[in-house]
Amino acid sequence: xxxxxxxxxxxxxxxxxxxxxxxxIPFEIEMIDVLKGAQKSPxxxxxxxxxxxxxxxxxxxxxxxxxxxxLWYLAEDSDLMPPTAEARAEALQWMFYEQSKLxxxxxxxxxxxxxxxxxxxSRADDILTWQAAADAGLARLDAHLEKRDFILSTxxxxxxxxxxxxxxxxxxxxxxxxxxPAIARWTxxxxxxxxxxxxxxxxxxxxxxx
Amino acid sequence: xxxxxxxxxxxxxxxxxxxxxxxxIPFEIEMIDVLKGAQKSPxxxxxxxxxxxxxxxxxxxxxxxxxxxxLWYLAEDSDLMPPTAEARAEALQWMFYEQSKLxxxxxxxxxxxxxxxxxxxSRADDILTWQAAADAGLARLDAHLEKRDFILSTxxxxxxxxxxxxxxxxxxxxxxxxxxPAIARWTxxxxxxxxxxxxxxxxxxxxxxx
Numbered sequence: 001x002x003x004x005x006x007x008x009x010x011x012x013x014x015x016x017x018x019x020x021x022x023x024x025i026p027f028e029i030e031m032i033d034v035l036k037g038a039q040k041s042p043x044x045x046x047x048x049x050x051x052x053x054x055x056x057x058x059x060x061x062x063x064x065x066x067x068x069x070x071l072w073y074l075a076e077d078s079d080l081m082p083p084t085a086e087a088r089a090e091a092l093q094w095m096f097y098e099q100s101k102l103x104x105x106x107x108x109x110x111x112x113x114x115x116x117x118x119x120x121x122s123r124a125d126d127i128l129t130w131q132a133a134a135d136a137g138l139a140r141l142d143a144h145l146e147k148r149d150f151i152l153s154t155x156x157x158x159x160x161x162x163x164x165x166x167x168x169x170x171x172x173x174x175x176x177x178x179x180x181p182a183i184a185r186w187t188x189x190x191x192x193x194x195x196x197x198x199x200x201x202x203x204x205x206x207x208x209x210x
Numbered sequence: 211x212x213x214x215x216x217x218x219x220x221x222x223x224x225x226x227x228x229x230x231x232x233x234x235i236p237f238e239i240e241m242i243d244v245l246k247g248a249q250k251s252p253x254x255x256x257x258x259x260x261x262x263x264x265x266x267x268x269x270x271x272x273x274x275x276x277x278x279x280x281l282w283y284l285a286e287d288s289d290l291m292p293p294t295a296e297a298r299a300e301a302l303q304w305m306f307y308e309q310s311k312l313x314x315x316x317x318x319x320x321x322x323x324x325x326x327x328x329x330x331x332s333r334a335d336d337i338l339t340w341q342a343a344a345d346a347g348l349a350r351l352d353a354h355l356e357k358r359d360f361i362l363s364t365x366x367x368x369x370x371x372x373x374x375x376x377x378x379x380x381x382x383x384x385x386x387x388x389x390x391p392a393i394a395r396w397t398x399x400x401x402x403x404x405x406x407x408x409x410x411x412x413x414x415x416x417x418x419x420x
Contacts, residue, residue, distance in 0.1 A: 050350065062296040066306040073299035086272040089283035096276040099310055140260065 002027040002074075005047065005055040006202060007034045009115060011107065011165035013054040014199045016070040019161055022195040023078050031203045035116075067165065068095040071158040080158045087152050091159035094151050098163050101137035105130040106166040109173035131174055138170065138180055145182035149189055156193050164190050169199065212237040212284075215257065215265040216412060217244045219325060221317065221375035223264040224409045226280040229371055232405040233288050241413045245326075277375065278305040281368040290368045297362050301369040304361050308373050311347035315340040316376040319383035341384055348380065348390055355392035359399055366403050374400050379409065 002020065004027055006013035020027045032038045032053045039051045048055040048065065056064045056073070064070050075081040082088045109130035112123040120127065141163065144151070151159040168187050171177055177184045190196065212230065214237055216223035230237045242248045242263045249261045258265040258275065266274045266283070274280050285291040292298045319340035322333040330337070351373065354361070361369040378397050381387055387394045400406065 058296060058299075060296060062299070064296075064299045064303055066303040068306055069299050069302035072302050073295055076295050076298075085283055085286050086268060086270060086274075088286075089268075089272070089274045089279050092279035092282050093274055093276040096278055096306070096309055099306055100314070104310070 002059050003057045004029045005032050005044070005053055005057075006030075007032050007039075007053045008203045009199065010034075010053065010202075011103070011169060011199070012067040014202055015067040015161050015165045016054060016056055016074060017202050018164075018197060019071055019074045019080060019158065021197050022161075022193065023074060023080060024195065025074060029203070068099060068158075068162050071095070071162055075158045080156070080161070082152055082154050082157050082159070084154070087154045087157075090152055091157055094159045095162045097137070097141075098166075102134065102141070102163070103166050105134035105137065106170055106173045106175070109134060109175075110166070110169060113174045114172040127174065134170070134173060134175060135179075138167070138175070138183065141167070142180040142182045145186045150186070156190070160186075160190055160193075212269050213267045214239045215242050215254070215263055215267075216240075217242050217249075217263045218413045219409065220244075220263065220412075221313070221379060221409070222277040224412055225277040225371050225375045226264060226266055226284060227412050228374075228407060229281055229284045229290060229368065231407050232371075232403065233284060233290060234405065235284060239413070278309060278368075278372050281305070281372055285368045290366070290371070292362055292364050292367050292369070294364070297364045297367075300362055301367055304369045305372045307347070307351075308376075312344065312351070312373065313376050315344035315347065316380055316383045316385070319344060319385075320376070320379060323384045324382040337384065344380070344383065344385060345389075348377070348385070348393065351377070352390040352392045355396045360396070366400070370396075370400055370403075 002025060004016055004020070006017060006029055008031065017029070032044060034053055038044060039053050045051050047057070048063065050065065052065050054067055054070065056070045058064065058073065064073055082091045109127050112119050112127055150156045151163060164187070167183060168190070212235060214226055214230070216227060216239055218241065227239070242254060244263055248254060249263050255261050257267070258273065260275065262275050264277055264280065266280045268274065268283065274283055292301045319337050322329050322337055360366045361373060374397070377393060378400070
């Protein structure tokens with residue numbers, strides 16, 4: 001069985017967790033308390049040598065880092081994998097865009113605004129810089145989504161899950177969903193896909209989450 | 211026929227260019243002079259709406275951005291695509307690593323050290339920051355390569371091309387190959403793979419490059 005190592009509230013951890021729910025892939029989950037530094041414990045470093053969360057150990061025993069690589073692995077030969085070579089390339093294009101133009105800015109802005117708000121004032125300048133960079137990336141995404149229901153014209157896919165991970169919590173980074181009407185509509189579409197579960201259920205007792 | 215829009219000296223442009231050479235995929239190439247801002251010309255924006263180089267227009271007319279997404283597209287069903295789902299996931303893991311832990315630091319350090327050296331002094335602090343971040347990413351890569359000939363144990367793949375793009379020119383970013391002995395050995399291995407062409411030939415007249 002696949003085993004996911006995850007931490008509460010993380011958009012990156014949410015991605016493979018949501019995909020396994022939507023694909024009905026059975027999995028175990030172990031929560032790592034990164035705010036207490038548990039990702040640097042010897043026990044965890046023996047599992048994830050770089051001390052990174054999320055980490056997926058597959059049913060064959062292979063270890064996979066990087067949330068978007070996990071999505072690709074989980075979705076192979078499923079309905080969440082785009083159906084053509086061109087669509088797969090476009091999916092990866094957006095998944096790389098997410099990791100270079102969205103996540104590196106939304107994630108720290110959210111961390112110091114909402115997850116660790118006691119440091120908000122001391123990081124005020126950084127937060128403004130991250131928000132401005134995130135806004136540039138989000139504006140391009142919004143323009144893209146004006147023309148279609150999902151990221152790809154071929155339908156809901158792992159590209160949506162990859163981008164949804166952090167984009168759907170952009171308000172927690174001090175940004176405003178009302179500024180991105182196409183993203184707002186798309187966010188609602190994703191929430192109504194089959195088997196969707198919210199980020200708030202990540203790490204909840206199995207009776208609720210699985 | 212595929213058409214690649216590229217710019218001189220770019221590690222990201224080099225990746226799909228090298229892959230097409232090694233896979234013997236015929237292609238056209240058009241060089242975009244980014245130092246003169248040609249990527250923001252109306253003509254180029256009509257091709258690449260985000261004004262990004264490289265850009266690949268496939269033989270079916272689809273446009274692909276992001277160098278590592280191009281690699282995936284070009285390598286599907288070829289010897290450069292890893293053979294198992296686990297190996298494909300590990301390839302993507304390293305390709306995302308390259309775009310978050312290596313390229314964002316090696317590329318600007320190299321740009322202001324070697325490509326635009328007249329700005330080197332005014333960006334000295336930034337260059338030191340980029341070099342330190344690149345060193346952290348390179349040290350992990352070096353430790354990984356101590357154990358194997360190529361990025362994946364299954365052999366030479368698009369993961370090698372993705373990482374080679376910027377790592378092989380780390381000295382142009384003011385870093386020292388002697389600090390990374392496993393990377394140095396691997397770099398030499400890649401240069402001896404079938405059909406290899408050096409970055410210096412990118413954009414040279416077709417009689418030499420193709």
